[in-house]
Amino acid sequence: MKNVLISRLLPDEVYASLEGLSVVRRDETAPMDGDEMRRALREFDGVMCTLGDQFSAQVFADVPTPRCKVLANFGVGYNHINVEAAKASGITVTNTPGAVTDATADIAMTLMLMSARRAAEGERLVRSGEWEGWHPTQMLGLHLSGKAVGIVGMGRIGQAIARRCHFGFGMQIRYHGRSRKELDFEAQYYDDLTRLASDVDVLVMAVPGGAETRHMVSSHVLAAMKPHARIINISRGEVVEQAALITALENQSIGGAGLDVYEFEPDVPQALRDLDNVVLLPHLGTSTREVRVDMGLMMVENLQAVLRGDAPPNPV
Numbered sequence: 001m002k003n004v005l006i007s008r009l010l011p012d013e014v015y016a017s018l019e020g021l022s023v024v025r026r027d028e029t030a031p032m033d034g035d036e037m038r039r040a041l042r043e044f045d046g047v048m049c050t051l052g053d054q055f056s057a058q059v060f061a062d063v064p065t066p067r068c069k070v071l072a073n074f075g076v077g078y079n080h081i082n083v084e085a086a087k088a089s090g091i092t093v094t095n096t097p098g099a100v101t102d103a104t105a106d107i108a109m110t111l112m113l114m115s116a117r118r119a120a121e122g123e124r125l126v127r128s129g130e131w132e133g134w135h136p137t138q139m140l141g142l143h144l145s146g147k148a149v150g151i152v153g154m155g156r157i158g159q160a161i162a163r164r165c166h167f168g169f170g171m172q173i174r175y176h177g178r179s180r181k182e183l184d185f186e187a188q189y190y191d192d193l194t195r196l197a198s199d200v201d202v203l204v205m206a207v208p209g210g211a212e213t214r215h216m217v218s219s220h221v222l223a224a225m226k227p228h229a230r231i232i233n234i235s236r237g238e239v240v241e242q243a244a245l246i247t248a249l250e251n252q253s254i255g256g257a258g259l260d261v262y263e264f265e266p267d268v269p270q271a272l273r274d275l276d277n278v279v280l281l282p283h284l285g286t287s288t289r290e291v292r293v294d295m296g297l298m299m300v301e302n303l304q305a306v307l308r309g310d311a312p313p314n315p316v
Contacts, residue, residue: 002045002307007032007053008074011289014296021304034059041066041091046303049081050074060085070306072299075286076100076157077236078316079209094302094312097156099294104285105160108204108234109168111258112149114279115230116142116202118256121276142201142228142255148172150200152193152216153207153235154181161204162187174200177207193217198224202232209236219244228255234285237262246271249278260285 001022006015009027024044026032031052032040040047041063049055049071060066060082066089071081073095086093114120118141125131125139149165151158154175165171166185173187176196180189190196193216197203203225207213217231217240225231231254233240242263248254249272256277262268265283272278286292302312 003043004046004048004303004307005040005044007036007040007047007049010048010074010296011293013293014300017297017300021307038063041068041089044068046070046072046307048072048074048299048303051077051080053080055081055086057082057085060089060091063089066091070094070303070312072303072306072312073316074295074299077209079236083316092306092312093316094299094306094314095316096295096298096302097314099291099298100286101156101160103288103291104157104234105164107260107281107285108157108161108206108232109164111232111234111260111279111281112144112165112202112204112230115232115256115258116144120279124276142230144171144202145169146171147201148174148199149202149204150190150196151175151204151206152196153177153205154183154187155206157234158204158206159183161206171202194221194224197221197229198226200229201226202230205231205233205235205239207235207239209238214238215241217241217245219247222248222254225254227253230254230256230258232258234260237265242269242272246275249275252277 003022005024007026009029037053037055037059045067047068050073055071068091070092071086076095076097078093078095081093083093118139122139149171151162154177162173163185166173174190174196175187176190176193222244245257249257258279260281260283268280302314305312
């Protein structure tokens with residue numbers, strides 16, 4: 001019987017799908033440390049891992065003959081795993097695309113609306129007991145309908161966001177990526193991120209994490225944005241240079257931001273928490289029961305395929 005480690009607490013429905021496997025549950029919410037990951041590679045046939053489990057090149061180098069044959073990742077992002085080092089060790093890495101698309105796009109829209117309409121700031125005002133009642137110039141925000149949105153990364157999630165913006169709010173869709181896309185809605189392609197940032201009212205980051213996209217949004221890009229424009233990040237925290245973003249928000253050189261991810265997650269600096277012109281969510285992108293169950297079942301399907309000797313549905 002194959003021996004499998006589950007690195008994080010998962011919905012109950014996922015465990016029920018693991019019949020025929022010897023399962024060790026690590027019912028923790030914190031990531032595995034280096035020693036735990038090395039033990040996992042040595043002692044288990046497969047590992048179900050997720051964000052924060054930092055399988056670096058050094059971890060693989062320290063276990064030159066791993067028993068593990070598959071790292072089945074819970075989530076579409078896998079920049080916490082050195083995939084080349086895993087493959088060199090004979091380990092297949094998989095992920096869970098598709099299941100996360102709509103939920104993540106919904107969080108992007110949540111952040112866009114909350115930032116544009118100053119919803120978090122307003123909610124804090126009501127809870128403080130200091131709200132003095134409605135008046136015509138109270139907390140004026142940005143009307144999203146008809147505005148221009150720039151989407152950076154027009155993959156599954158980027159397209160789902162674009163459809164919501166275009167068909168739901170009549171927004172003008174502009175986007176930046178490695179190449180043009182064949183889309184079923186009108187959209188303008190920009191080959192330069194800074195030019196895109198200067199031309200839109202909302203800039204949405206929907207790219208994968210990793211070395212290629214680290215600090216993709218720098219002080220230079222932020223400086224190009226309009227004074228009322230918002231930046232939304234639902235990708236990975238390191239995509240946006242956090243120190244530069246804090247400076248832009250403090251100086252009010254941009255209208256605001258909506259963040260679901262952070263550069264040094266889960267650390268969120270006090271300077272960011274002190275600002276009223278930023279919406280801060282605790283990485284809620286896929287946080288619905290239905291989606292997390294679907295992700296877990298997809299992860300199990302990938303794992304079982306590799307352990308049977310078959311090609312997994314979602315290799316990376």
